[in-house]
Amino acid sequence: MIKNHQLLQNKTVHTSPFKYFFGPSFFSPMECSKILEWLERDVSWKLHTEYFFDQYEAAIDYRDPTFPLKDIFNDDWIWAIKKELTEIYNCQFNNFSLFGCHKFIDAQGVGIHNDDSTCPSYETHRLVIYFNESYHDSNGGNLVLFGSKDKRDIRKIIRPLSNSYFGFAVSNTSYHAVTTINNHVRYSLNLSFWDDRYSNNEVELFDRISCDKTVSSEKIYKFLIQCGAKDVKHSSSDVYSHLVNTACVLLNIGSEDYLMLAALFHSIYGTSCAEALAYPVEKRDEIVSLIGPKAEEIAYLYCMIERKKLYRLISDAKNQPVLLRNGLESIVSINTLADLLLLDVANSIEQYERIGNTQSEINDDLEFYLRQRLLNEKYKKGIIDEYSKVKSTTDVSN
Numbered sequence: 001m002i003k004n005h006q007l008l009q010n011k012t013v014h015t016s017p018f019k020y021f022f023g024p025s026f027f028s029p030m031e032c033s034k035i036l037e038w039l040e041r042d043v044s045w046k047l048h049t050e051y052f053f054d055q056y057e058a059a060i061d062y063r064d065p066t067f068p069l070k071d072i073f074n075d076d077w078i079w080a081i082k083k084e085l086t087e088i089y090n091c092q093f094n095n096f097s098l099f100g101c102h103k104f105i106d107a108q109g110v111g112i113h114n115d116d117s118t119c120p121s122y123e124t125h126r127l128v129i130y131f132n133e134s135y136h137d138s139n140g141g142n143l144v145l146f147g148s149k150d151k152r153d154i155r156k157i158i159r160p161l162s163n164s165y166f167g168f169a170v171s172n173t174s175y176h177a178v179t180t181i182n183n184h185v186r187y188s189l190n191l192s193f194w195d196d197r198y199s200n201n202e203v204e205l206f207d208r209i210s211c212d213k214t215v216s217s218e219k220i221y222k223f224l225i226q227c228g229a230k231d232v233k234h235s236s237s238d239v240y241s242h243l244v245n246t247a248c249v250l251l252n253i254g255s256e257d258y259l260m261l262a263a264l265f266h267s268i269y270g271t272s273c274a275e276a277l278a279y280p281v282e283k284r285d286e287i288v289s290l291i292g293p294k295a296e297e298i299a300y301l302y303c304m305i306e307r308k309k310l311y312r313l314i315s316d317a318k319n320q321p322v323l324l325r326n327g328l329e330s331i332v333s334i335n336t337l338a339d340l341l342l343l344d345v346a347n348s349i350e351q352y353e354r355i356g357n358t359q360s361e362i363n364d365d366l367e368f369y370l371r372q373r374l375l376n377e378k379y380k381k382g383i384i385d386e387y388s389k390v391k392s393t394t395d396v397s398n
Helices: 029-041 075-089 200-210 217-226 239-253 257-264 281-291 293-304 307-316 334-355 359-370 377-393
Strands: 012-014 020-023 046-050 053-059 093-104 109-113 125-131 143-146 154-158 165-169 176-178 186-195 320-323 329-332
Touching: 029 125, 029 186, 053 109, 075 093, 075 125, 075 165, 075 186, 093 200, 200 217, 200 239, 200 257, 217 239, 217 257, 217 281, 239 257, 239 334, 239 377, 257 281, 257 293, 257 334, 281 293, 293 329, 293 334, 307 320, 307 334, 329 334, 334 359, 334 377, 359 377
Parallel strands: none
Antiparallel strands: 012 020, 020 165, 046 053, 053 093, 093 186, 109 176, 125 165, 125 186, 143 154, 143 176, 320 329
């Protein structure tokens, strides 16, 4: 399949107003026809409107067994594109990517913006492939590149001719816009990639968080960085990596999103095991505004309950009062204890390899967690799978 693609071989690379590349043809004519027919007939579109754009979108899972274009889109195809991007931008890419589609109809368009972000929920590089039969300049939908955020500072206009493609690295100078559509439908495939400044885990996690419109993944990320999470050491790594990887264990297990948010802040106020970030508990309202009251309550209790006391509470499996490390008393419900149990599972799994626990210690922990009445049956398989991964990387001789 890859051999039939010219991929980016007919590209031209430009450096002004920012580095981008463009090419006249990506797919074969037959492939192009199949893709356009699929876009017109089979894709389930959702309207997405923000203050600067209005468009229809669709997320595509080409690994889905029912996906109809597996002969065109697959992992080898994605890998080949990343290889081309590596040569253009002289950087390496992680394993995460997103594949989606856009559709613009009459009167829709995108205002000037640059897509720049220092948050892992936003891609570092993007490739767009256009599908527009019978396109005419009067139809609009042109891609406009700017030298600044001044809409008069136009540097390049790119016509979205069918099967042509455009790619760029997202930056604070990558200002662009899409002119308003007139009596036409403009389709495109949109591929998002992340270079290795971000790990696979943090991109996958923050992409998941970004789907929750009640929180801001960007604000959460910036807050953790400003708190020094990447600077504070934690079991031969750093606090930020520990928080992200703990949340990713929960993602793999299949936990609720609020618990992943709690995991990102599960040592924010310090714990009985480590002071970590030690954010002032008097400022709990700030954390609530970031991750919501439910997630913050779990993070707060995980920080404030001494670990041995937490295990006793979990084993008792009942609503009961508990004296916290800060001298206050709190009533902890069964549901909250179940969340704290799952959070502790993830916290343990994340650290085994770095701490150097023996196989016997790891097995004892797993047995303890699995026999708890509070543990929801739906999580057991995921937990066992995560423990299997840990044990496969731990010295069996232990």
